[in-house]
Amino acid sequence: MRKSASSLFASFITICFLLLLSHPVFAQAKKAPVEAIRQSDLKRDLFLLADDHFRGREAGTLDELKASAWIAEEARKAGLEPAGDDGTYFQFFSLIRERVSGSSTIKIGDRSFNLWKDVVVYEPSFATVDAPVVFIDDADTVAEETIKGKVVALQFTPKGLTDPRKSIAWRYSGFVIAAWARKLGAKGVKAIVFVSDDLAEQAWPRAAQYSNRGSYQIEGSLFTNRQQLKGIPIIWVRKEALNLVREPDQRLKATIYSESFTYPSVNVVAKVKGADPVLSKEYVLFSGHQDHDGVRAIEGVKDSILNGADDNATVSVALLAIGRAFRQQPGRRSALFVWHGSEERGLFGSTWYAEHPTVPRESLVAVLNGDMIGMNAPDSAALLGIIPPHLNSSDLVNIALLENARGPKFKLDTEWDKATHFESWYFRSDHYPYAKKNIPALFFSTLPHPLYHTPADESTAINIEKLTKMTRWMYATGFAVANAAKRPQLEAGFKLER
Ligand SMILES: [Zn+2]
Structure with a gap:
């Protein structure tokens, strides 16, 4: 019985396959x-x-x-x-390439930062900022009145993130920026300064390279304007700058330019x-x-x-x-x-x-x-x-x-x-x-x-x-x-x- 049932099944499959072929x-x-x-x-x-x-x-x-x-x-x-x-x-x-211009200047306190060497400006924009820095620990709960009209600074924080991208440093950092930038931008900040944690620091060389290259588009791009924020610079400094950024009464002075090329x-x-x-x-x-x-x-x-x-x-x-x-x-x-x-x-x-x-x-x-x-x-x-x-x-x-x-x-x-x-x-x-x-x-x-x-x-x-x-x-x-x-x-x- 068992055998004939399975051979019946086999013929059924063969017939189906032949029907498919026809x-x-x-x-x-x-x-x-x-x-x-x-x-x-x-x-x-x-x-x-x-x-x-x-x-x-x-x-x-x-x-x-x-x-x-x-x-x-x-x-x-x-x-x-x-x-x-x-x-x-x-x-x-x-191909249209846009990037932050090398003539942009970024200063926190007395220290001038070198673009692509010790600071990345995350996306091309035009902005002039001269405002006090407020360092925060929790981007989710910070009150609007604490940061409105100011520069908000925070460390990359893995808090609450269970995203699988966490296993790859550069994806993780991109994900963190995407997760926080809009929320902070909506609270009326003048600029956002991310400071690397250990994981984000691993992504630094790549981020600097990407920022130096800039972003690309063509007329009719499917992925137009990947920008998170318009006119609010997203600045990323290395871990070594943490103490400087955390100092009380710190100020950010920045002039950001962008440039574009066609190839x-x-x-x-x-x-x-x-x-x-x-x-x-x-x-x-x-x-x-x-x-x-x-x-x-x-x-x-x-x-x-x-x-x-x-x-x-x-x-x-x-x-x-x-x-x-x-x-x-x-x-x-x-x-x-x-x-x-x-x-x-x-x-x-x-x-x-x-x-x-x-x-x-x-x-x-x-x-x-x-x-x-x-x-x-x-x-x-x-x-x-x-x-x-x-x-x-x-x-x-x-x-x-x-x-x-x-x-x-x-x-x-x-x-x-x-x-x-x-x-x-x-x-x-x-x-x-x-x-x-x-x-x-x-x-x-x-x-x-x-x-x-x-x-x-x-x-x-x-x-x-x-x-x-x-x-x-x-x-x-x-x-x-x-x-x-x-x-x-x-x-x-x-x-x-x-
Ligand atoms: Zn490919």
Whole structure:
């Protein structure tokens, strides 16, 4: 009995699977020739693109342009057609950088503070402050009349914070500032002075670097104006200044200026035309980003180049390999490849392309985005955009899951796609601006790791075999979509909200 029941169950499963395969979306599904993706190509390209030669490919710098030119040249050699602006492989856009000006002056009592050396002004603004300092212990309960019209000073305090970000110093400090600045600002203060505690002090070098670089935007940014307060400077001094700040009758004199710069950034865009005269007017978009975090001297760390081998040279070279595979055997629909610029500064390349696509937006049938696909456990991966509220096309998800079952058989993570996940990973890569435009979209990733955004994210740390499997999976998914009778449908009632 037991045996026949289980074999009955097995046949039931087989029938379900066959029914699934006969669904119109899969009707044309022939297996992608994944061997066309060659591990040796991926390895060679990865070591070239994540080499020190490109100095970390920082958005808005010549290094990003150089890396983009290299990708375009490799795409050309692979036989991909240009699909950017004016018959080129490129789509340029302007990156706007704003920062606190180095000519700002900050004085507490008799001591002048040096910007980025012993003081950080947390966000660009214009302000002149000359007011007494009131040191407080509890930002939550302090009375408005105690601090109104004055400069409020406090130590970073972990009191009452159980946030998981506490485990990472720079996230913790950002979180503390976000938590208190608005509350204090609402009580009419002239400026806020945060003094490092031990944990915040660890975040200091990074905060100084970020402040020196400033914040970035493009016209139409999805994350506009991250500022907490307008015209009320948020000042952060190191722990050694605690006694000075606590002295009674202390005064802050500060003049804060800001400055802005405009730089070119660029998307690289290429295509392989589909074989079907009608369906070739539709595109499966393969997406990644070529930029990373550039050169950053970090206290106590010898290597200053952030090569971003996993993030996101892996996907950049995966797209080249997928392009070559499509050249060998085109799909019925066309394959479009976009290496987005300025992802690390705020998903700007993808925001720009989703707003200004070089093919009609309605012709984009799916976006398959990858970010970091070569690390962590060899047998596991994540696919995001597969559970509500991020799920925007069951058709597309089913294809990707089927291709995982037919191919790499990764154990798929079930946590990072959740809206409740504290990292908000779903919102941190280039599929997001497309999903916002109601284009079926998926995000392939092998998730962060201890080398994430450090100089140790190097080619030598990448699991090339896993990278190959992930690339083949993205390719097989896109190949199936390109050959399906019907384009993947958007989930009924899908509305992407954060
Ligand atoms: Zn990335």
